[in-house]
Amino acid sequence: MAVYQLDKNLWFPDPHLGEDDGLVAVGGDLSVDRLLLAYSNGFFPWYSFQHQDEPLWYCPLQRFVIFPHEIHISHSMRQLIKSRKYDVTINRDFEGVIHGCATAQSRNQEDGAWLGPDIINAYTELHRQGFAASVEVWEEKQLVGGLYGVTIGSAFFGESMFSLVPSASKLALIFLAKFFEVHGGKLIDCQFETPHLRSMGGRYISYEEYMNLLRAAD
Numbered sequence: 001m002a003v004y005q006l007d008k009n010l011w012f013p014d015p016h017l018g019e020d021d022g023l024v025a026v027g028g029d030l031s032v033d034r035l036l037l038a039y040s041n042g043f044f045p046w047y048s049f050q051h052q053d054e055p056l057w058y059c060p061l062q063r064f065v066i067f068p069h070e071i072h073i074s075h076s077m078r079q080l081i082k083s084r085k086y087d088v089t090i091n092r093d094f095e096g097v098i099h100g101c102a103t104a105q106s107r108n109q110e111d112g113a114w115l116g117p118d119i120i121n122a123y124t125e126l127h128r129q130g131f132a133a134s135v136e137v138w139e140e141k142q143l144v145g146g147l148y149g150v151t152i153g154s155a156f157f158g159e160s161m162f163s164l165v166p167s168a169s170k171l172a173l174i175f176l177a178k179f180f181e182v183h184g185g186k187l188i189d190c191q192f193e194t195p196h197l198r199s200m201g202g203r204y205i206s207y208e209e210y211m212n213l214l215r216a217a218d
Contacts, residue, residue, distance in 0.1 A: 001017070001018065001019050001020065002017055002018070002019075003018065003019060003023055003024065003025060003026055004017075004018075004024060004025040004026070005025070005026060005027050006025050006026065006027035006028035006057070007027065007028070008028075008029075010033055010034055010037055011037075012024070012025060012037065012038060012041055012043055012057065012059075013025055015041075015042060015043070015059035015061060015207065016061065016207075018059060021058075021060075022058040022059055022060035022061070023056060023057070023058055024043065024057055024058065024059050025043075025056075025057040026054050026055070026056050026057065027054045027055065028054075028055060028057070029055070030045065030055060030118055030119065030121075030122035031122075032122075032125060032126055032129055032131070035122065035126060035131075035150070036131060036152065038057065039150050039152055039157050040152060040214065041059070041211075042059045042063070042207060042210060042211060042214070043057050043058065043059045044057070044058055044059075044157065044159075044191060045057055045058075045119070046058050046114055046191075047114060048111075048112045048113065048114055049113065049114060049115075049116025049117070049118060049119065050111070050112075050113060050116070051112075058191075059207075060191075060192075060207075061206070061207040062204045062205075062206065062207070063189065063204065063205050063206070063207060063209075063210040064189075064190045064191065064192060064193040064197065064202050064203070064204055065187055065188060065189055065190060065202065065203065065204075065205055065210070066173075066177065066187075066188040066190060066197065066200065066201050066202045066203075067186070067187065067188070067201070068177040068178070068180045068181035068185050068186070068187075068188060069181055070201045070203075071173070071174055071177035071178070071200060071201050072199065072200050072201040073174055074199075076167075077167065077170055077171070077174060080167055080171065081171070081174070085139070086137050086138060086139050086144070086145075086165075086168065086171060087137070087138040087139075088135065088136065088137055088138070088171060088172065088175045089135070089136045089138065090133060090134070090135055090136075090175075090179065091127075091133055091134055092134075092136050093134065093136050093143060093146075094124065094127045094132070094133070094134040094148060095124060096134075096136065096143045096146075097134040097135070097136055097143070097146040097147065097148045097162075098115070098120055098123060098124065098134070098148050098160075099120070100143060100145070100146060100162045100164070101115055101146075101147075101148065101159075101160035101161065101162045102115040102116075102120060102160075104162035104163070104164060105162075115160060123148065123150075123159065126150060127148075130151075131150060131151060131152065132148060132149065132150050132151065133148065133149065133151050133156070134146055134147065134148040135147050135148075135172040135173075135175055135176050136172070137163075137168040137169075137171050137172050139165060143164075144163070144164040144165045144168050145161070145162055145163040145164055145165065145168020145169050145171065145172055146161065146162065146168070146169070146172050147159075147160065147161035147162075147169060147172045147173060147176065148160060148161075149188075149189075152214075153214075154180075154184050154185050154186045154187070155185070155186060155187045155188075155189065155213070155214055156176065156180060156185060156187070156188045156189070157189045157191070158173075158188060158189060158190050158191065159191075161173065169196075170196070170200065173200060174200075176188070186213060186216065187210075187213050187214070189210075190202050
């Protein structure tokens with residue numbers, strides 16, 4: 001097992017050679033070209049911006065994903081959707097969402113916080129170029145939750161979500177899955193398992209199956 005040092009050239013090592021926790025490489029940059037190469041091969045940056053000067057690149061060999069048609073909608077969420085208490089939009093306020101993900105519940109002040117200025121700038125540029133998207137949840141024209149991620153072909157790579165009111169991030173994910181399914185989306189990559197995501201239909205697949213799906217989704 002090893003962790004590889006990246007340089008200015010655009011490349012990533014074989015993820016099978018990385019650490020058991022999925023860490024494979026360190027260094028490089030957060031340019032649009034490198035990020036697109038990373039996501040196309042199952043890599044993503046994840047590091048503490050307070051303690052780490054260079055990006056750390058992960059590529060777990062067991063991938064936690066949601067297939068849009070398998071999204072689980074609980075009875076309480078169905079009732080919330082029917083109530084029309086919140087409005088949900090796509091790409092109306094990407095910057096609001098990414099800053100919300102960074103700062104909700106004072107996340108950016110926690111030890112190990114990863115959504116710092118460099119990540120925010122990099123993904124905002126990805127969005128500007130059409131490779132990142134957001135889902136917004138509104139209550140009386142106030143942004144109260146949402147999520148954002150990277151979009152390549154018919155795959156969506158979820159990065160972060162936030163809620164300022166109960167169930168806003170769940171609502172955003174359900175809306176994403178349903179919208180994605182209608183428009184030909186095949187796969188939502190959740191990166192890591194959480195009880196929240198498992199309860200909504202998340203499950204593990206192998207890296208090999210994952211890469212076959214990504215290639216089919218291009």
